[in-house]
Amino acid sequence: MKARGQWAGDLAMGVRFAFGGGREGWVRALLTAVGVGLGVALLLLTTAIPSALSERDRRGGSRDDFTYSGEVLPKSDETLVIARTDTVFGSKDVRGRLMEPEGARAPMPPGVEKFPAKGEMVVSPALDRLLKSDSGKLLRERLPYEVTGTITQAGLIGPGELAYYAGASGLADRLSGGTVERIDYFGPSTGNAEDPLDPVLILLVLIVFIVLLLPVAVFIAAAVRFGGERRDRRLAALRLVGADGRMARRIAGGEALAGALLGLVFGTGFFLVGRQLAALMEVRDISVFPSDLNPSPALAVLVAVAVPAAAVLVTLFALRGVVIEPLGVVRTAKPPRRRLWWRLLLPLGGLALLYPMVGQGNSNGDFNQWMVIGGTVLLLVGVTALLPWIVEAVVARLNTGSVSWQLAVRRLQLSSGSAARMVNGIAVAVAGAIALQMLFSGVEGDYTKPTGDDLNRAQMEVSVHGDVSLAEVGRQLAQTKGVRDASALSLGTAGERAKEPDKSVEVAVGSCAELREVARLASCRDGDVFKILGGEYDDDTKKLAEPGGTVYFDPAYAGTASHTVAWKVPSGIKTAAHREDPTGYERSGLLFTQGALPQGAKAGLSQRVYLSLDLTEPDAADYARNSAARLDPLSDVYTLTASTRSLQFQSIRTGLFVGATCVLMLIGASLLVSQLEQLRERKKLLSSLVAFGTRRRTLSLSVLWQTAIPIALGLLLASAVGLTLGAVLLKMVDTSVRVDWASVLAMTGIGAAVVLAVTLLSLPPLLRLMRPDGLRTE
Template sequence: MTAREAGRDLPPGRGREWTAVRDLAMGMRFAFAGGREGWTRALLTAVGVGLGVALLLLTTAIPSALSERDRRGSARDDFTYSGKVLPKADDTLIVAHTDTTFHGTDVRGRLLQREGAHAPLPPGVAAFPAKGEMVVSPALKKLLASGSGELLRDRIPYRVVGTIAHSGLVGPAELAYYAGASGLEHRLSGGNVERIDYFGPSPGNRPGGLDPVLILLVTIIFVVLLLPVGVFIAAAVRFGGERRDRRLAALRLVGADGRTARRIAGGEALAGALLGLVLGTAFFLTGRQLAALLQVRDISVFPSDLNPSPALVLLVAVAVPAAAVLVTLFALRGVVIEPLGVVRTAKPPRRRLWWRLLLPLAGLALLYPMIGQGNDNGNFNQWMVIGGTVLLLVGVTALLPWIVEAVVARLNSGPVSWQLAVRRLQLSSGSAARMVNGIAVAVAGAVALQMLFAGVEHDYTKWTRNDLERAQMEISVHGDVPLSEADRALAGTKGVSRVTALSLGSVGDGPKDPDHELEVAVGSCAQLSEVARLPSCRDGDIFRITGGDSGSETKSLVAAGRTVYFDPAYSGTSSHPVAWKVPAGLKTAAQREDPTGYERGGLLITPGALPAGATAGLIEKVYVSLDRSVADAAEYARNTAARLDPLADVFVLTSSKQSLQFRSIRTGLFVGATCVLVLIGASLLVSQLEQLRERRKLLSSLVAFGTRRRTLSLSVLWQTAIPIALGLLLASVVGLTLGAVLLKMTGTSVSVDWASVLSMTGIGAAVVLAVTLLSLPPLLRLMRPDGLRTE
């Protein structure tokens, strides 16, 4: 079919819709059969669209990946949270938690003691490991075999006899092991040892739902991360617009009317978008296979987990081509395509401001009713929040072309490179604005999110009372480890500068299910002085701590001559109570905060006054100060604790603790923002290369007339720097506005984290600078006189 035939009437019985379909099909043919120019533009469009589609598919796959992680994590749960000890049977298994941390990465550890032939196997484990053996995750196996895992091998001294399968791990990078053990039945009264008869979720371990503020955070994150993708896709389908319009003028010359020419242009965009779907699928499948190699803040996923929802995939497959056609038709609404040329080469009409302001104002109007709907006042209307945020951020894309046009119209004098850049921007400010629209939207959303995170962070962060000057680690050693041995071993550990060891337990007024119970701390005078203020002390002394809520109760319970019981038993737990007759002459001591900020009450007993047999019911707690000049001081301390007791609990003291849900959401934002930044850089590079390709002859002409390449390179830099500076300025204003509204919605006082604002704008500028530098080599190749050659 010739171009002239595109303007003819259809035979009777065929409606206008078939004419439109035919024109779109002709445009698709022109995209691939139009010579090098046609398929080059189609390929550039496809790459830009494909990058956006890949990220959309990845985003739609993330919920399923996280759901699969949670499902596998729940399937291996080994705590019943019942508070009772299950009786021994043929189908029971004793599990002890031996989790640890190595160089900041969590290691999940379990000791298993099989009690019958039908004991449940953990998911992903083919057979129970014998005592001294273990099965490990592939990532842990690789780490233990490497030189960097030497310290961890000392802590987990079991022989590797197998690996944990996919079904027993939450991610490919997880460090986990199951080791065989014996004698765990004597530790069932401890908090990290339990007898179970199944692996799986427990009714007492149902995670709570997100509160309204966290739901708001998740909603805004999805909008902020996905909106730049849509902007990039819309910009990608307009690659090569000027050359395309000249081809459309040729179609008008051979008889096609204006509507037909526009529909043919839509067909060309549709071809690029369809090819982009194919490339996007290929990019996604490639990226999915590489997902197993990536780990972001201890989060990793298996490639098979990244399965987008079929409904969302269908939506992407339909929406992207439809948007390509609509964006093209919308872009051509103000272009007069005549047989002898395109009236875009003349000075474009001045852009109007009033309708561009309607978008952000409408967004604010939708968000206004949500102000104050925080945790205390109900839930947010998610659709109003999404609609308002989208309108406010889309307002950036509407306002930026007007701002760029208004500013560059007033720029004139300067060096040659400046004048070349300004003149180019004056002629095509819309193209320049389109190139930075996506990054402006991303920065605006990032600024708002940073404000929101900074504003509500204190609600999800709990400040501890830990005194990090006195200790940086707390180690609890169970079992029959003597206090002196724990003190000596940890004090002699490399990287440990100071140790305070105490034995902790309790006494009650009865051997079983006592009505009243008191804390007991056992240690030397120097050790006890870390947790109380002693008037004077020597071995054999006993102190009653005064002050606090338990002062009067302590006095009555430990009256001289009364019998109390060390380590009293409770229903469902095993214990060995030891009777003790309280002697006369107890001294008093004042309360003092220990290194964790806790003020204890009860009794302080020096070793000489401790009754025989009472040590069995005590737990050794050691406060450790580390030498910060030793790189792996914490790892050496953990290794010593594991040698003393494989079930030792090791805690790193910190100044604050953050909500797990809040931290998980922030991690998700970090992962998504990383993907969007990669997309921004790749899309900007493709856009920059496309613009340089369109100006190839112009650049070659300037070089042929003697223009220095340095001047042309600087002009390209200015052409990018001016719009991006204006875009980042606008993004900061819109982002601050949106952030203030979101903080008002959560009932939080408005404050600006200027460091975050500057960092977000700096990251945006750095991405553009990197793209500009990467585009310099092709720019130098284009600046050759032989670029004037034509056929």
């Protein structure tokens, strides 16, 4: 009990020294608090991310309006007909719905107070701002509705979401179960549940969190050690008035505790400010409401307890080998050489934990999460252990050079630990980023599938329904600005019976040139009919296309309307061979030229157009979408792409990008604070050198070298550790090891660029410090 009281008393005395030690004590406490506060703010933000994602998912689920069941509900006083009219403007997705309530008790979508009338719409605040801006001119043409209200937060997944609900009529005539559906509630349905993450994606999530959070912990550990040299002189004074060595160390821990506690306050303030600014930020179309960023209470308490405790422990650990005497601190002499053996144990231990999972891949169950976390953390923490030894070993062999070089090298020889601490965070971040980039690149092929789209033939596909004629669809789209060519076809089905046929075939109608886009025709003129043979459905095609037989266009199925038309197969039907259309699809069934289509069959066909765009026109895709919307508000417009990527994989990658952006901001801010603290400690030394005639250019270059040498060594070590960790992770997911050197160079270049920017920002205060009057002592 007495020992516990002694600890509390000494820590409390350290806290009083931090806040009652005059200007120097306050400056050190504030710098420590800012450094710790930045880390705490990011930790709080991280603990709030699960809450924000959960709220986004909850609101997104509460407005689900398509069941994908294939069944059509009967009309009642409680039903609503809703049509999906999602679109894209530029690179941004726009969520759109047309609504037609069928009774007084029709379900109201979340965030909407009343149904808009026909020709009216309610919009999200972000869409309202876009439509009112000059950049929204093309989108205003696509949405010819009067804005009469705003969707509230309850109906949006984020403040930056572009969404609208518009009123319409006649939607019940186009019930299809896909684009148009009758519903009696808004909310999640079992038909669109997401698949669980597979083991490799879970591994990716784990590594992402480790790589993003570990640099934060490293920066907090470095921040509590600001002002070490001035603190040592105070500790020597305490020894002079009777404190023993252990008491002095505990008092030093109390000073660090004071800065950490103040850092918690600063961090909370930074977090609250950042949370309010979150509504103004959008990263890769991801935005969150401030009210969604609520840290988990348990995790917030953990941060509040762990940060001050870590501050005290880090300080005691840093002073473990320092002899504090009444007349000085034995750190001013040349420190003993650092030992290498125990530093190697950390990365070797990490490899030992990860090795048992090598070759596991996706087929042998989940990876052991604790082994993954422990192994990755040990490998990355090994960077912080090895870097001081490497910096010390290298700078000990650097001697000759210019005056600025020698000043920098001598400073590094005397305080290589401080230089390494400043670099540790960026080195850990770069090592983790390299490993993650290798892992993402290695498994990307498993989650990216080729679409088969031929982008040389077309770049967009437009599907138009309703009563618009094929000729009109083709003409308007072909005349659209930015469209070089439009190939229009009418598509439908034909069966052996008018209702519920057992066999059916595809039908395509167009000119000879347009039919040649989907089949190989030996000869063709208007009035010809073809059957496509040589594929999987030859038997059905042969049976239905037998000369003299009868087929029925647009046969009726349960719950669907139809415009059934009978047609007798002529004896002169020709044969065509398969050809992939611009989307890579091989069509089967029947082909009709315009003159051969039976009267009345057009009503059951939809129009599909393949567009070749003028890629020199930046808004060509938006002009095409506007034309399609004028032809049919329910038209579907698809942008053809060479490949598609798993939404789960893409979400994880987006999360990494958002987190990495926050960590980079923290890295830059923390490095700047650390650099300013080091310059403040050397104020009198710099003033003395200037007073003796040293050129400012020489001193500025020396500061640059003092930053550049540890950074170069740190980035080299980070590259080696990152490549090692990346190779092990690729082996774990049973993927061949490939190094994307461009990405490795990019990661190291970003790290170097952050440090260069920090160095440039620290030059103005450096020039202010390099004045002879800095020797004045009050």
